[in-house]
Amino acid sequence: MTTPASAAVPGPAAPLVVRTVPVDLADLPLLDLLPQQEPVSWLRRGEGLVGWGVAARLETSGHTRFSDAVKWWAETVARAEVDDSVNEPGTGPVCFGTFAFADEPGESVLVVPQVIVGRRGDRTWLTTVSVEEPVLSPATPPDPPVGLVFSDGALNGEEWMSVVAEAVGRIGAGELEKVVLARDLIATTDVPLDVRWPLHRLAEHYEMCWTFHVDGIFGATPEMLVRRERGLVTSRVLAGTIRRTGDDDRDLALAATLARSSKDLEEHEYAVRSVADSLEPHCSSMNVPEAPFVLHLPNVMHLATDVNGVVHDEATSLELAESLHPSAAVGGTPTPAATRLIDEVEGMPRDRYAGPVGWMDASGDGEWGIALRSAMVIEEGVRLFAGCGIVASSDPEAELAESQAKFVPVRDALSAG
Ligand SMILES: C=C(O[C@H]1C=CC=C(C(=O)O)[C@@H]1O)C(=O)O
DSSP, rough: BBSSSSSTTTOOOOOOOOEEEEEEOOOOGGGOOOOOOSSSEEEEEEEEEEEESSSEEEEEETTTTTHHHHHHHHHHHHOOOEEEHHHHHHHSSEEEOOSSSSSSSSOOEEEOOOOEEEEETEEEEEESSSSOOOOOOOOOOOOOOOOOOOEEOOOOOHHHHHHHHHHHHHTTTTTSSEEEEEEEEEESSSOOOTTTTHHHHHHOOOTTTEEEEEEEEEEEOEEEEEEEETTOOOEEEEEEEOOSOOOOOHHHHHHHHHOOOOHHHHHHHHHHHHHHHGGGGEEEEEEOOOOOOOESSSEEEEEEEEEEEOOOOOOOOHHHHHHOSSSSSSSSSSSHHHHHHHHHOOSOOOOTTTTTEEEEETOEEEEEEESSSSEEEETTTTEEEEEEOOOOOOOOOHHHHHHHHHHHHHHHSSSSO
């Protein structure tokens, strides 16, 4: 079912009036433009999109959440009055989306901001949607979190390790090959979080990741579920992790260990296979590298594979994201057995953690990351998430340590110092 969030917000019935013009912002970081109210962001290395205000919005849920969103967006852009003098991916009408991991529970949202500013290479543009052109200038700086206190989420460390042990047993018994199990952490704050605070810090420290915020879920994801651009499709698949020590020489040795680790290579292979198998029906040709490379992030290193293809059908980036979700980087292998086990033992709703998050333009081009290294704004503060791929040889204690390392980006970004 498609329901606009409020009666004041035009749904697909009221045509959007969209205008994109080039702007010159010199070197002003796009994040500096974001006001505290209703900010959205999708940025990597200073490029991407930010926006604010709500010109149109869709909330949906259940197993039709992706098809509802695809239909709503097609209807919205079909009726829009568009004047786009820049004509790049991400200009003209653009929606931002965040999707629940599972059919139940969780709301999925598409939002069309009133103002969007984009940057790609040396081009910067402003898109307005049914509003006057604003004067673009730095917004007030973000406020740091007040009274931040972390506590266990649904399970404490010991309990989560027993769940991992249970999964290892079930894998050993032949029920499935891999499952990704996640845990959460609660951060309470004395006043509502100014989400721009962690966004600035994530963008600064994790510049090789996509720093996102859409409707209360934010983070810096290293994993691109799918990018579709002018007929080309790319997916960055990650699975297999080792923590960094902070000592460069030791980290290089660890990277070599990761690249040879049979446990991590097995975990990675499942994830690459799931992505390649889902993309194949949409592609006339594909390149799936035989061996992964090691992606170095400030907190961890991952085995990574970039899968590329040429799309031969009309599938939009969001339809491609739907067919890829949940990949074995966040679900498992085989997918049905893995998602059943997640439901049975994880002990918490994932909501939008590990679901697709990103944006799409009127042509269907867009980028959908996996909402990892992420947190959801909740009434009491923030709920952080981290998950780990479990295979037959996984050790619960090592997985707990890995999950702690995966909390680090958001955890550090929330600290006031
Ligand atoms: C599920 C997460 O990471 C995935 C992505 C990269 C490496 C992973 C791993 O090694 O377990 C996970 O598959 C997470 O960060 O919450």
